[in-house]
Amino acid sequence: MNDENVKHIIKKRMEKAGKALEKNNMAVYYADTKEDVPAIVKSLLKPGDVIACGGTMTAAQCGVMELIKSSEYGFIDRTAVPPEQIKEVYRKSFCADAYITSANAVTENGELYNVDGNSNRIAAIAYGPDSVIVIAGCNKLVKNLDEAIARVKTIAAPANTKRLDCATYCKEKGECMSFASGDSAEMTAGCESDARICCNYLVSAHQRHKNRIKVILVAESLGY
Numbered sequence: 001m002n003d004e005n006v007k008h009i010i011k012k013r014m015e016k017a018g019k020a021l022e023k024n025n026m027a028v029y030y031a032d033t034k035e036d037v038p039a040i041v042k043s044l045l046k047p048g049d050v051i052a053c054g055g056t057m058t059a060a061q062c063g064v065m066e067l068i069k070s071s072e073y074g075f076i077d078r079t080a081v082p083p084e085q086i087k088e089v090y091r092k093s094f095c096a097d098a099y100i101t102s103a104n105a106v107t108e109n110g111e112l113y114n115v116d117g118n119s120n121r122i123a124a125i126a127y128g129p130d131s132v133i134v135i136a137g138c139n140k141l142v143k144n145l146d147e148a149i150a151r152v153k154t155i156a157a158p159a160n161t162k163r164l165d166c167a168t169y170c171k172e173k174g175e176c177m178s179f180a181s182g183d184s185a186e187m188t189a190g191c192e193s194d195a196r197i198c199c200n201y202l203v204s205a206h207q208r209h210k211n212r213i214k215v216i217l218v219a220e221s222l223g224y
């Protein structure tokens with residue numbers, strides 16, 4: 001397979017999703033490589049901005065954490081506090097100037113799909129920070145919400161439960177318990193693990209606050 005041909009297809013799909021996201025009042029930026037991402041993020045920030053982030057592998061892979069931890073910004077570091085203070089950090093994050101996260105899936109219809117356990121991440125995407133910067137690798141692109149749901153149940157959640165060492169069915173079997181049953185009515189049911197990471201489900205569709213959400217689409221596979 002010719003890499004240039006694959007890149008061409010990936011870019012076409014990114015453009016399709018990007019146009020639909022813009023139609024849904026989200027600003028879109030394109031990056032050929034992960035190395036291009038920090039400069040785009042920097043262009044969306046002001047010196048002195050207070051920045052918070054969700055637990056995002058993607059931002060770390062792109063080198064964005066080094067940027068936002070620089071003295072130019074006020075970074076709310078969720079990893080630097082003891083567990084008893086984490087709730088306070090999550091609440092402070094709602095008042096941040098910018099919130100940086102990835103998405104579990106981006107549809108060609110211009111929706112962002114995110115699933116969360118603690119749900120601090122999806123809460124901040126939906127409301128609070130003045131600006132939300134979403135960095136998504138091309139592996140997050142899906143056709144529609146059905147594919148987004150399947151993606152989380154067969155890739156994102158099993159990989160994240162493995163990463164976080166959560167005692168869940170999907171960590172052991174590689175797919176969600178409800179997905180394995182083949183019953184779409186069971187989309188949210190079945191898993192009663194205390195370590196469940198799929199507790200709340202957020203679809204970001206047409207936005208009332210134009211360009212509050214900025215999506216950086218990267219033509220490389222990043223995160224889960």
Ligand code: SF4
Pocket residue numbers: 152153157158161168169170171175176177178191192193195196197198
């Ligand atoms: S609901 Fe439970 S089994 Fe299903 S993907 Fe989420 S954590 Fe895994």
